[in-house]
Amino acid sequence: MIIKHDVVIVGAGLAGLRAALEASRYYDVAVVSKVFPTRSHSGAAQGGIAAAMGNVEEDHIDWHFFDTVKGSDYLADQNAAEVLVNDAIPAVYELEHMGVPFSRTPEGKINQRKFGGHTRNYGEAPVLRACFAADRTGHVLLHTLYDQCVKNNVRFYSEFFVTDILIKENIIRGLVAYDMIGGEFTTFHCKAMVFATGGYGRTYKITSNAHANTGDGLGILLRAGLPLEDMEFVQFHPTGLYRYGILLTEGARGEGAYLINNEGKRFMEKYAPKLMELAPRDMTSRSIQTEINEGFGINGEDYVYLDLRHLGEKKINERLPEITGFCRKIAGVDPVKEPIPIQPTAHYSMGGIPVTIDSEVLADGKSQKVEGFYAAGECACVSVHGANRLGTNSQLETVVFGRRAGKAIVEFLKENGTEKADLPEDQIKTSIDRVEGIKNNKGDEKVGVIRHELQETMMRKVGIFRDEQKLKEMLKKVRELEERAEHLQIDDKGMKFNTDLTEALELDNLLHFAEIIVSGALNRQESRGSQYRTDYPKRDDVNWLKHTLAFKKEGEFIFDYKPVVITKFQPKERKY
């Protein structure tokens, strides 16, 4: 079956929905998503969305700009970061006008809380900058944007699993998807497309990400010969629920929670005396891991405590009800009465699809655009987060750059009309053959086993602390797993709601880009932001103040680099 729309958006998280809202004002837009829109992982975001509106105390856009750049360990492209902070305040007001139920100040304004790395006066002390709705900010943003899409009659194709894009002569033409409910392959034919497929936390064993976060968009682009940028930068969030990885928002520390080791000490005073628990995530996660490695974990085990008790029951219930709820339900820990066991958890991907500040996908990663093709949100790398993202800047990125993608598409279609370029039949066939091949393959390997080995070894070898030996071992392991994946056999041979098949396709995507994360980390002989090399513990601006680009050409990975855009803030040593 072939379905035609002017614009096709892949992904129904915050980035996809925001782009859809914008483009649907003028054009016929379809959103394709492998899960029902409100099931997207944006809905799990808890803490807040940054905007220097100063509702509670003095704040300035320029402070936000500086914090973002410093937080990125100077790898952010400053032209992009500037767009992010400038658009932040109108973007949040716009969300409020759409009906987002933000928590309020006593005067009725949007309330704001503290978050890691967001400071007043260029690093002096934490500032109240994160707009929030209790600890379910992402949930209310996602539902409100979905509701607006319903109002705007955006067409949704839910539970359609996109397998490949169709691209020829540098022009986007459409995509192939597996319609899980209909039980058939469907081709979408369009003039413009947005990728908003989210992150890939599921490359790791301990993660705050949903099962669906397998970075499919990145695998799909690599197969189409397009590059990925800065994939070695993977953020570990300091506070994942011990053993589960489920996130306990930084908002908890923003409200005043402590990190405590086995001696009952607030150990962050050793690592970030000024910002303490509100240091940026890369530093805080390293500090926690160091405590654990040096024997200061609770009972000598791999965790420390996040202590909320002194905040009092009222504040905990009012500001942090969601996390309190699942701590009780899932871990049997009552945060009002007990400290919560936590460990760092794989959380966010700074890298992704290289795009311009108007969200246009770059075919060479540098300047050459793919006609009609856009990307936004966590799957894109624009790059506002550089080597380390600040909390609350990601939801901001999704709405700011999702909207810009939508606007850019409207301009593009106004100029070029909506007549679609021909579909490359051979590519449709190749894509369907690949999926059929995976479905009908005979072998002795299981998806669950290979995925588990990948996640488990990535956790141990490409985690918070990296070194050449571990990375080389991992590279060998990924290649071994890729080979073994050739011998996968799945049980379900049907076409209706075949999640055995979609899990195999997801694994294929994970394996496609895992090697880039590892090789990128191995190549980069320095420590910057989330990438910490124990064998190269210093940042090296002379050789490494640059973005990594990686392509897959005829089965081989090719690496290239491009300079960082520096406009206002010259790289300095990063202390908090």
Add this chain to the structure above:
Amino acid sequence: MIKVNVRVSRFNPEEGNVKPHFEEFTVEADPTEKVLDLLHKIKWEQDGTLAFRRSCAHGICGSCAMKIDGRNMLACESLISNLKDPTRVTVEPLQSLPVLKDLVVDMDDFFKKYEIVKPYLINKTPPPTKERYQSVEDRELIDESTKCIQCAACTTSCPSNWKNPQFLGPAALLKSYRYCFDSRDEGMDERIRILDNGDGVWRCHTIFNCVEACPKDINITWHISELKKKLVSREY
């Protein structure tokens, strides 16, 4: 580790005339694991054809509502140790929605009702350049209703809904409350006709099944009662 006997309702439309039936699996698990973990172990280790929905694994995405030992719950939040008998559990799809495969139901009708209630802010006054102010108290009025994750546990447990499939049902009515009681909303006039009829609020007979089923502990019946009061008082 304990051995758990898992009875799962199976149905595969591609297998011709086979009706829904139970299949049993034995799974090794730690009592601190969840029913979702049991389903994953079956799928990943024993039978890859088992179909169910899930994503977030911590009760926020609303994918995994199903009937566990006869009650609607989220599989990802149902601790094995909290089961009536941790060594055996029965898992079935949500009642009253058509089954597509195994534990996967057709949610189309559920979401159609969602769309009927105009689930969005209606406000025709041009917005100020900053935010619209809302008092802490006004915000509090809608707080609980914004917790809904659209898992359908409530609507599919509602006897009024079983009897009359046209009934909008608790989830859609809760959503309606969420906007009707938002101090920034001006859309009550447009919503009266949808709510004030036999398939709207009056079909709710305060049976409270929805409240019991809600994994987010939302007092849905209370919210529907508030809607009823608003309609009767005509204060909108």
